[in-house]
Amino acid sequence: MNLNYKGKNLFIDNTSVKSIAKKNITPFYVYSYKKIRNNFDTFFNYFKKINPLICFSVKSNSNVSLISELGKLGSGADVVSGGELLKALKAKIKPNKIVFSGVGKTENELRLAIKKRVLLINIESESEAKLINKISKKLNLVTAIGIRINPGIDAKTISKISTGKLDSKFGLPKSNFLSFCRSARNLKNIKIKAISVHIGSQITSVKPYKKTLNFLLKIIKLSKINFEYVDLGGGFGIPYQNNDKKINIQNYSNLVKRFQNKLNCKIIFEPGRFIVGNAGTLISKIIFIKKNGRKYFIIIDAGMNDFMRPALYNAKHNIVPVLKLTKRINGKVEFVGPICESTDTFLKYKNFSFLNENGLVAITNVGAYGSTLASNYNTRPLASEILLKNGKVQIIRKRQNISEII
DSSP states (O other), rough: OOOEEEETEEEEEEEHHHHHHSOOOEEEEEEEHHHHHHHHHHHHHHHHHOOOOOEEEEEGOOOOOHHHHHHHHTTTEESSHHHHHHHHTTTOOOOOEEEOOOSSSOOHHHHHHHHOOEEEEEEEEEHHHHHHHHHHHHTTTTTEEEBBOOOOOOOOGGGGOOOOSSSSSSSSSSHHHHHHHHHHGGOOOOOEEEEEOOOOOOOOOSSHHHHHHHHHHHHHHHHHHHOOOOEEOOBBOOSSSSTTTOOOOOHHHHHOOOOOHHHEEEEEEEEEEHGGGEEEEEEEEEEEEEEEEOOOOOOOETTTTTTHHHHHHOOOOEEOOOOOSSSSSEEEEEOOOOOSTTEEEEEEEEEOOOTTTTOEEEOOOSSSGGGOOOOOTTTTTEEEEEEEEEEEEEEEEOOOOGGGGG
């Protein structure tokens, strides 16, 4: 998070938030290119010795400008829909650096991916493999696929974003995986090139990853297939609060190095949150301050329609004032949005820096699963998105006009 105060005023990458707000309607997202680049380089350097293919998880932030910037840094793209695939291509990501994942790809989406010759389509059912084979046969093509396996491993993360347990909808369980490896020989228009796994998101311990690598070594041996690629997915957690645990990527990289040495394969990673999570800030204006008994409700113009994570996952994102005053509000403070839902609440504090109506606040670490989860609920326009790069303020998505949604 590239936030700092100069005097009383909040800055992002040496740019005054107040100056940005003078020219843009709140709420709006601000991304730090410097932080994104640093996060990407940091991740790559951890695994530099194995030279992995890093495919940015587009679902975490699907802004075309950000995908394009990551592409220039050497990233590929992990996409989960036809729309995300088209965004990645628009961002000039080469098809041979795109992996198409997802549990429910439509026939039209698969046809698009096959025609575009993406690196891999990670299949999640035998029916999907047969459909890819059928489409490829009509197009007189052979399509490279990966098989997503469900390892039955609990990632020890939020239940709503845990995807590696056996009761999950994702991937093939061990027995189905092995039987498909045998029967796939009859499908002449597909070629199995990869095994894929993704056990969840916001994972802060190396232990479930270690279990997954050990599981993969065993299952690959049983499959009797020399996979060209092993797609290890993503899910690397970041600290949102000061006391949150941070994953030890260095330890994980050591495990992956030993894993790769045993298999002699190309490793694919699909990080999203780790790359952009702490690079985004949501700026919002205070509409009203209302005191109910001993509690102060700070009603801001950003709502769950703009930023869904607190309502959806009970996620906690720190909020800081854009103008920091020494005077404090002595009493319970709750930041809430304007949406007519009780779950439209962001965070509670025991006390807070003094605030004024029409003042500004910043919701931190919103670069991942922020704008991508936004909606027009309550008929509210989508917020603008701004990139700070080399001292310049670039609007990378204009604020939606209300006339576009009525």
